[in-house]
Amino acid sequence: MSHIDKLIQELCPDGVEFKALSDLTTKTSNVRWSDTAKESYRYIDLSSVDRVTKQIHQTVEITTDDAPSRARQLVQSGDVIFATTRPTQMRWTVIPEEYDGQIASTGYCVLRPDSEQVLTGFLAHSLGTETFKQYVTAQQVEGNYPSIPDTRVRAFRLPVPPLEVQREIVSILDKFTALEAELEAELEARKQQYEHYRTELLNPGDDAEWSTLAGVSKHVSSGGTPKAGKAEFYEDGTIPWLRTNEVRFADVWETEVKITEEAVRQTSAKWVPADTVVVAISGATAGRSAVTRIPLTTNQHCCNLEINPYQADFRYVFHWIASRYQELKALGRGARSDLNAAIIKSFPIPVPSLAEQRQIVEKLDAFDALTTDLSVGLPAELAARRKQYEYYRDRLLTFKELEVQS
CATH class of the missing domain: 3.90.220.20 (DNA methylase specificity domains)
Structure with a gap:
């Protein structure tokens, strides 16, 4: 029996309580642009969060003069944000320290975990599960741009094991994501090498x-x-x-x-x-x-x-x-x-001549495949790691619901 199985057997052998996200999170607030005195903020829009890595990779600086209409939600480090536009894309992230006090689009549902009930990491990993995706798919409003209201996101019922169990689960799943991050960093280095090689080949x-x-x-x-x-x-x-x-x-x-x-x-x-x-x-x-x-x-x-x-x-x-x-x-x-x-x-x-162009293309396409082709090399290893993580995530985050005694 694993350590986590022992914890569950000891602390919640009969199941765990399921609670709505609205009962597990605390209130957030919006920016009042009239009070900012042209202070600048980093703006997290829907394209800022990478759907695969779950990292914020690109933001822009905004002030009251050029803020988009959807730039309203103040976020804190540890908040979990979930994109409610095209929600089945499962675009979410945890706000890191460097984005504390910045602005997120109203296209995100901002979830601020109540630390006495749920850990940030436990909530974040839970948003990636197949169970949550199925819920979102069933609850989204269809249209040209499918969406899900914040109220429906917050109505999702999450299993809430004791914090000690949550910590153990998060520790295990974080190890998987750390391995992914290492591979991502190696792949990024390979891409930079490719860009240098491409520049040399294309140098007229x-x-x-x-x-x-x-x-x-x-x-x-x-x-x-x-x-x-x-x-x-x-x-x-x-x-x-x-x-x-x-x-x-x-x-x-x-x-x-x-x-x-x-x-x-x-x-x-x-x-x-x-x-x-x-x-x-x-x-x-x-x-x-x-x-x-x-x-x-x-x-x-x-x-x-x-x-x-x-x-x-x-x-x-x-x-x-x-x-x-x-x-x-x-x-x-x-x-x-x-x-x-x-x-x-x-x-x-x-x-250059068409023959020379094709020689350049052949070399660049071959090198590009090493950084993008999911069937070979680092991309293939990274894809395998993600599948392994997804398997254990869905398994570890599945709980029996505690029966309420009448």
Whole structure:
């Protein structure tokens, strides 16, 4: 019998009480922008939290002058936040010390654990369980952008074993996540090595011939957003519709949202072919790039480059744009640093022979696979660790409910 089994047998042999999250968490508060005197905050929006690592990876500084309407919730270290927009994506994180007193979007349900009843780590691990995901799936409000009200999140009933049992469970599960973090760090180092290698391979010589992205493209276009709420544009849609938050320096094989033939007929969301290079032009995503591996449509914040195969290899163009992300992003204009089609079309690109381009692509694609392909190397090991963690998490966080004596 394991130590945790002994603890359960000793402290809660007949089961544990289940309580609503609302009874296990304490009150939070919103910022009063009128009282901030232009003090700056780091803003945690829905794209700030990585769905896989559960870490906050990108925020922006905001003040009362430029705060988005959803920037309202003050968070403290130890809070657990769960994204209520597209909740089945299971986007959640624990607020670390460095984000204490910062601002989170109202697109998150902020859960502040009552430490006398539930540990932060126990609550956080519980939000990843299959049981919670099934609950969220059943309780979400369907629509173009599915969501779940905070009240329904807080109504979820969590098993609450004694704190000593919680600590032991958290200790075990944290060891799994620590191993994942080590692999993540190693993978990140490999990615940095890849970026250095890519820069060297793409470095143009003194005698390089230059063109522009427009010069190597046979067609440049953008898309559109079918009006939200019109069922005929989204209901039972089968046409992939790409948004900029899905443009992530990678191949695009599917999209989160589908639209209908009627949407394509009536709006500017038009088809683009496979092997199109897409560059995001809006806000936080500006400058990011991707390659469509299927025919799809896009929103208006995507600049779509259909590459002329007699001028350039589409993957060579993608690698070049990705390698010049910071340079391209720096050309953004306005408060949100947006790009536009004119900026992207005029962006310079060296154009070696097609044979040389393909040699470069072959080398970069092979190295890229070492950092992204889930079937080999570090990505495969990391995926295996995550499956192992998920198995033990769901097993350790499953409890018999204590029967209430009448």
